[in-house]
Amino acid sequence: MNIFYFKNIKINNIIIFDKEEYKHIIALRINKYDSIYLTDGTGNLYKGYVSDFSFKKVYIYVDKHIKNCKPKYTINIGISIIKNMSRFRWFLEKSTEIGVNNITPIITDYTQLKTINNIDKYNKILISAIKQSNQTFKPHINNVVKYQDFIDQAFNDQIKNNQFNYIAHNKSIENSYLSDTYQKNSSVLIVIGPEGGFTDKEYLYAIKKKFLGIKICNNILRTETSGIAVLLELLLINR
Amino acid sequence: MNIFYFKNIKINNIIIFDKEEYKHIIALRINKYDSIYLTDGTGNLYKGYVSDFSFKKVYIYVDKHIKNCKPKYTINIGISIIKNMSRFRWFLEKSTEIGVNNITPIITDYTQLKTINNIDKYNKILISAIKQSNQTFKPHINNVVKYQDFIDQAFNDQIKNNQFNYIAHNKSIENSYLSDTYQKNSSVLIVIGPEGGFTDKEYLYAIKKKFLGIKICNNILRTETSGIAVLLELLLINR
Known part of the structure; x- marks a missing residue:
């Protein structure tokens, strides 16, 4: 099963794919009248079929809304900007x-x-990844924010969303792991620092705002690897 | 603490760094007589100091063997060649x-x-990664082998090394996770398939050779992500 992405999908309407999506349809040898699955990236899964091809375009008729998978909880990550954009x-x-x-x-x-x-240009990577992994949810990339503003916002969301807020810190005084406190299928937010970690002042600011300090492991991981490690820990707990 | 890598290190001898390592020393503003740590990638940690600089070279006098961290267990992975070498x-x-x-x-x-x-050219990536993460063990990249030969060898090693052998397979009949059977601090070998997974014949061949079938998660992961996921699962269990 291949899922295609289109931002605005309406039942009984025609969608036009060009450029990348057109090439993808051709590469998969999808023919006229073949069925395909579609998502708008907000959890909706649709079924449609190829109604026509024209010059470097393919027309898809959307005939069925299959389901909306509303997530039971949300996973949020705040991560220091990484200097090397290929790592980001x-x-x-x-x-x-x-x-x-x-x-x-x-x-x-x-x-x-x-x-x-x-x-916004990074949305392309997300779309490609949800297609690759047959997901119907496209993550949202927020604009860059300052550390303290992120912590303040997370502090407000903690009660509203009943969410666990964590700060990954190798010098964490609690020296505890996410799995020690996180409850399966709960919303969660984690903040990951840059190379060199958080300053003591930053760490204490988060603790004052009711964040729990966690350690990921004894290894020294790069920023992006720490982010992936903590998301994977959540995946393993919630699987 | 920064660890530098050099293939053959001997106590009371001088090592000469040029090219990358020379640049690294300069970038870190390390001066004459400053101490540095060194590893040969086999678990040995040495201490030395900068004895001299000359044209684009730096001389390190190795004066102390600090320790050898022999690993208590080994982690082995067999992974399908990935078409996109940047992913590899x-x-x-x-x-x-x-x-x-x-x-x-x-x-x-x-x-x-x-x-x-x-x-062999990929050794550069490994050396850079062990330096980055302050490790004294450089993984070994073996030559490419055929699937069946890899399974046969692992079957022989299983008893010899008292090691757990796993095959990651989404259609795994056991439908069990690595954490269901793996014992903390044990040697382990995991085999990860290409996009499209293993054929039924391949899977059954491994099962016949006493491999345990495991599922990583419900998500569809790329080959390299599956490999990282299973290594992270081991890291979390053994932390």
């Missing part, structure tokens, strides 16, 4: 495969790169 | 960070690329 792109792909709902690039004291230009 | 390079880096001892690229029925040229 890799993180986006892998976190989407493994499962994440919201990704927020953050600026901390030790974050070297302070901005990400044109964040 | 990425797998090498991340598996080294997370922890692996032997990596064997294998050829299965659905493996698209049948060979890897000049496998």
